[in-house]
Amino acid sequence: MIVICPACRKAHHIAEGRIPPNVKVARCRACGTRFPFSVKASPSPNQGKAQREGKRPRTLAIALSKGGVGKTTTAVNLAAGLALGGYKVLLVDTDTQGQDAYMLGVKPRAGLTELVTGELSAGEALYEARRDLWLLCGGKSLAGVKRLISRKDFGGEMTLTEALKPIESAYDFVIVDTSPGWDPLTITTLFYVTEILTPVSLEVMTLHGLLEFFKSVASIQKYRNILTLKYILPTFLDFRVSQSRKILEKLESLYGELVCRPIRYNIVLSEAPAFGKSVFEFAPGSHGAQDYRDLVRRVSGREDLFAVGDRGVGND
Numbered sequence: 001m002i003v004i005c006p007a008c009r010k011a012h013h014i015a016e017g018r019i020p021p022n023v024k025v026a027r028c029r030a031c032g033t034r035f036p037f038s039v040k041a042s043p044s045p046n047q048g049k050a051q052r053e054g055k056r057p058r059t060l061a062i063a064l065s066k067g068g069v070g071k072t073t074t075a076v077n078l079a080a081g082l083a084l085g086g087y088k089v090l091l092v093d094t095d096t097q098g099q100d101a102y103m104l105g106v107k108p109r110a111g112l113t114e115l116v117t118g119e120l121s122a123g124e125a126l127y128e129a130r131r132d133l134w135l136l137c138g139g140k141s142l143a144g145v146k147r148l149i150s151r152k153d154f155g156g157e158m159t160l161t162e163a164l165k166p167i168e169s170a171y172d173f174v175i176v177d178t179s180p181g182w183d184p185l186t187i188t189t190l191f192y193v194t195e196i197l198t199p200v201s202l203e204v205m206t207l208h209g210l211l212e213f214f215k216s217v218a219s220i221q222k223y224r225n226i227l228t229l230k231y232i233l234p235t236f237l238d239f240r241v242s243q244s245r246k247i248l249e250k251l252e253s254l255y256g257e258l259v260c261r262p263i264r265y266n267i268v269l270s271e272a273p274a275f276g277k278s279v280f281e282f283a284p285g286s287h288g289a290q291d292y293r294d295l296v297r298r299v300s301g302r303e304d305l306f307a308v309g310d311r312g313v314g315n316d
């Protein structure tokens with residue numbers, strides 16, 4: 001289970017079986033604060049429905065080999081939106097650029113690298129970026145993880161699975177942001193997740209890139225038939241750009257139901273990161289926020305989400 005210190009917000013992963021019976025007080029190993037604690041009465045704020053029901057979380061990779069299509073924007077805003085919708089969400093950044101932390105305006109001292117290498121415990125590597133939203137940040141140090149995976153003679157593709165399995169049950173959703181290209185971290189991600197969400201920019205014709213990416217995914221599906229291409233998300237929709245409509249129609253004719261309602265081109269989506277805010281925090285009434293709310297509803301299957309009165313979510 002995960003226990004969070006009420007003073008310093010540090011998350012401690014503790015094996016429930018190792019807690020002696022009748023413990024009433026816990027002490028934070030990081031800041032020394034003592035606080036009331038009971039295994040039964042105080043499920044951690046990080047325990048999602050998934051854990052309560054003993055289920056695996058939904059695991060989604062946001063992936064396409066091409067850069068600049070809105071992967072990180074989608075990963076961060078989808079994760080933030082699901083958290084606002086009351087889900088427990090873990091956002092994992094597998095990109096050496098480490099943009100997810102920047103976009104959320106946080107500076108974790110550790111992240112995915114330290115968890116994978118075993119340098120730090122999960123509790124030390126995880127960062128509570130928002131209520132119900134936890135981050136395993138990426139960054140330059142992931143280059144070392146790529147080398148580590150490549151050097152393994154056997155089982156390198158299971159690296160992310162091995163790192164996340166022990167902690168995943170605390171979450172309802174694990175969203176993994178990936179880097180452009182096809183590197184060892186993308187492969188290990190696709191051996192962990194069961195669903196893929198692929199953002200496709202409608203600004204430029206990326207259909208060729210999309211087909212190449214799907215071929216690479218198929219090469220993994222040969223070994224993992226549970227891996228499903230679940231959503232295609234058109235991004236940068238702008239009907240002033242004549243190509244936009246054509247590409248959208250082409251996508252819909254090729255992929256039908258897989259195609260989600262598009263994310264429109266919206267300047268606030270590129271401004272929000274500089275303020276370290278999700279689009280829901282930065283401009284809740286914007287098209288960008290509306291579109292990402294739609295995506296959250298589609299992914300969660302909860303059409304009722306974000307009705308008037310839901311916490312933290314502006315309505316238009």
Ligand SMILES: Nc1ncnc2c1ncn2[C@@H]1O[C@H](COP(=O)(O)OP(=O)(O)O)[C@@H](O)[C@H]1O
Pocket residue numbers: 066067068069070071072073074180235236237263264265266267268269270271273
């Ligand atoms: N719908 C959108 N409208 C306007 N700008 C966007 C939109 N989606 C993303 N952006 C901006 O486009 C750039 C690339 O997006 P990003 O999410 O980083 O792509 P990727 O992760 O695929 O490289 C970023 O500056 C981002 O803020």
Ligand SMILES: [Mg+2]
Pocket residue numbers: 071072073095099178179180
């Ligand atoms: Mg990115």
